[in-house]
Amino acid sequence: MRRTREDMARTAARLFLTQGYERTTVDQIADAAEVPQRTVFRHFPAKEDLVLAPLNASGDALVTALRSRPEEESPMRAMRAAFGAVGPPHSAGGRRIRCRCVAASADRPDAEPERRTAAPRLRS
Template sequence: MAAQPAPPAPVQEPGLRARKKQRTRDALIEAAHRLFLVQGFARTTVDEIADAVDVSQRTFFRYFANKDEVALAVLAEAEDRFIQLLRARPAEETPFQALRAAIVGAWRDRADLRNTGPCSVTAALELIRMIEDSPTLLASHLRRVTEQERVLVGIIAEREGVDPAVDLRPAVLAAAFGGVLRAAHLSWSPDQEDNGPESMVALIDRYLDQLVPALAGHWRS
């Protein structure tokens, strides 16, 4: 009697495969972040990060090109979300209103992730402080910030129907907005009572409220 053909292997659901890959990526980010904060960025190796997640070095490099990329991954995802929200803002908003609403939305998106992993508010803000103390990371981060600023200029110019090569307002606004955000982020303290998204939103609002008075107002009473 002829042998019966083996049943076909079950087809793995694409959604399940994607979720598994995302879990591995998140685990690598979380392990890297934890190691960086405990022993420093320079002293942490790729092998240590991979071992902490029980994967090979080869698996690590499927997700990240180097240590810089895994260290900056949390901020990169937040920045990409900010750009996505900015593109979706209503056309009737002024450029500043659109930027402000988009950054607030990006932080509020992290409400469900509060203090629970590599994408939490605390993780992102601790990472910003670590970046400032690492020349290598800071250089990589500033390159990304510069690229994001160019993207912002293009989005603002397109929204307003202006040529950024002639009209300097998109470049000026993008640069000022980015500077204010950096100041707000660096003023955050891990010791404050509330480290959730709304506390960061309130802090950003306080800084953005001072932008116009600082640039155009009289400082002396």
């Protein structure tokens, strides 16, 4: 079941990047991920949740890494170690995920002008 969730999130990210968030439907995501639409909604109650899925996974990994640190360790040292274990924002896809989220949301009618300007550069 975890693999299906990750596949749907990855498929949605690809479609958001190529077609734009507004133009991508949940039906298209379900078809491309080869799952019923109902399965998409069971894992992601709203379309917006598909955009946030990679960020949530990164946050979960950071929390797990923090919890594994020794209690006697200073908060700053624990944070550095946890971020080191998860990877800095620009590695392990972190920067790429943020860029994809910005690019995918740029075609929304309420998107800021800066986001619209940056989107083509971030999609590549």
